[in-house]
Amino acid sequence: MADPSSYRPEPGEIPDSPGVYRFRDEHRRVIYVGKAKSLRHRLANYFQDLAGLHVRTRTMVTTAASVEWTVVSTEVEALQLEYSWIKEFAPRFNVKYRDDKSYPSLAVTLNEEYPRVQVMRGPKKKGVRYFGPYAHAWAIRETVDLMLRAFPVRTCSAGVFKRSAQIGRPCLLGYIGKCSAPCVGRVTADEHRQLAEEFCDFVAGHTGSYLRRLEREMTQASEDMEYERAARLRDDMDALRRAMEKSAVVLTDATDADLIAVAEDELEAAVQIFHVRGGRVRGQRGWVTDKVEEIGTPELVEHALQQLYGEESGEGVPKEVLVPELPEPAEPAAQWLGDRRGSAVSLRVPQRGDKRALMETVRRNAQEALALHKTKRASDLTTRSRALEEIAEGLGLDSAPLRIECFDISHFQGDDVVASMVVFEDGLARKSEYRRFQIKSVAGQDDVRSMHEVVSRRFRRYLQEKRRTGEWGGEGDVPAEGEGPEPADAPPAERGDGEGGDRAAAGPRDEDGRPKKFAYPPQLIVVDGGRPQVAAARTAMDELGIDDVAVCGLAKRLEEVWLPGEEDPLVLPRTSEGLYLLQRVRDEAHRFAIRYQRSKRSRTMKASPLDAVPGLGASRKQALLKHFGSLKRLREATIEEICEVPGVGRKTAESVAAALVTKSPGPAVNTATGEIVEEE
Secondary structure, three states: OOOHHHOOOOOOOOOOOOEEEEEEOOOOOEEEEEEEOOHHHHHHHHOOOHHHOOHHHHHHHHHOOEEEEEEOOOHHHHHHHHHHHHHHHOOOOOOEEEEOOOOOEEEEOOOOOOOEEEEEOOOOOOOOEEEOOOOOHHHHHHHHHHHOOOOOOEOOOHHHHHHHHHHOOOOHHHHOOOOOOHHHOOOOHHHHHHHHHHHHHHHOOOOHHHHHHHHHHHHHHHHOOOHHHHHHHHHHHHHHHHHHHOOOEOOOOOOOEEEEEEEEOOOEEEEEEEEEEOOEEEEEEEEEEEOOOOOOHHHHHHHHHHHHHOOOOHHHOOOEEEOOOOOOOOHHHHHHHHHHHOOOOEEEOOOOHHHHHHHHHHHHHHHHHHHHHHHHHHHOHHHHHHHHHHHHHHHOOOOOOOEEEEEEEEEEOOEEEEEEEEEEEOOEEOHHHOEEEEOOOOOOOOHHHHHHHHHHHHHHHHHHHHHHHOOOOOOOOOOOHHHOOOHHHOOOOEOOOOEOOHHHOOOOEOOOOOEOOOOOOOOEEEEEOOHHHHHHHHHHHHHOOOOOOEEEEEEOOOOEEEOOOOOOOEOOOOOOHHHHHHHHHHHHHHHHHHHHHHHHHHHHHHOOHHHHOOOOOHHHHHHHHHHHOOHHHHHHOOHHHHHOOOOOOHHHHHHHHHHHHHOOOOOEEOOOOOOEEOOO
């Protein structure tokens, strides 16, 4: 590990001008490339105290052994040079987008004497016009098959074309009218190229003028009594319209635009792109990347623009590029896109209307792509095994933690404090084992004491199960049965989320046939938080004599792992599958706790002081509110006035009055305006 001060440039050496810089390791390999409006200001940020750097930036500067820079005239030149160097050196600490699959494109080989229409994958070739990419190759072939009736362009391979020319007989497509058969001279090379160019124009979105021209020719042929030609033109128009129907109109103003959306978490990001031409979605593609540097959405967007348009020119760059957030600054990126297109390009964030709605669709696709990527990664047995081994090695465990339990605390401004416990076995979530807790001994916001309580209650129940089965062999006694978690600890069935209660869970059961709630101990406890939360969990287990369960904490800010009694955190490698699994466990516990806390708050907000009145059913509550008009007027009424309501006796009226006095809240306030709201 290198000391950044050993290669830090002297303050006067770094120019205060735009440029691109490269960090190299001890073997002179480029490990990071960046650009800056001011090289002096940007590079100074890397050579501050290591404790103040983000953990990923800290890893990069300690891996590097030297830094060098190149001065350029403008930020646009810096953007172009940064892209070129990233492509040339593939630095390990730069964002690397990777296709989650190889997307096919529709290609027209205009660089050949007789252009050919075909499906292509892989890098683009010079002189070939591409459309797409598309999600499925079969979708391209279906569309091409419909369009060949109107544009009978060659689709055969070079071998088939040469063979047909030798024998003087076209292939099957030539006989059925889906190829103009240039191989046998039915059309000249110039006529065939004209067909290919018309095909390209139609696919590019210039559909209206061509269909209007065909309609005029059909009408003229009909007037000239050339009915067979008119019928053929009619069928051509029908085929083209069916091809157009395969891509729905999403923007009514025939816009040519690319829409880019990003979904991200602390470790990974997914990018989705919709290519809209002529108001229709003509292609879609997506990437997933590891965030090996500290980077936000604007930087991800800028890298996506470089990846998309670094090799494009002319019409390959659309007139309009819509993004979720603009790069910082946005002007160099927009100018760079304009230079590649040869005319101005609008780079902006859609604010309203159809474009904003379509951007939401692209964003949802990005979120689904990221979720699918995580699911595939988590379901891989080899990957899960490696993750568990890395956790065991990093935490110094004797064996891989096959059962991991994670705890998280959630509250709303200190109220409705709850906790969650999620369980992962063999690297996969066991939702039937999830538990949730209401915090009892702590009032207000105190995550440390709350963590102590919930871990104590979890292991108290575990010891009770051992005592019931005769497995308890420790000194002293186990806390009484009534001191365990409340019945609310077991989550009710949540049909929409896949988490069920114990009744449907498979696993160990007691003598009455009921599932044991805390029968299995984990090998590892993970808490959401840093050193204080870890210490609280460890103390809770020590008080109960639990010494064979490891504890760690995962702090969200820097994704650092804290161990009991350690002054400094453990930083797992950025590419560690173990870190990825710990993050998934922590995020799942956070999600489950938030869901429970929100449901509790929702029930609390819907509660009424009348609910506590014994013997007062729903019909009489409704009658009271209907008679007085509001809860406020009911609170102000006398017992005699309450007795006037049909069905309400004096005893009930006294109970209602007492409940409203003791439960009288303060005035309701509109948080947006600060006005007092009258109760209805």
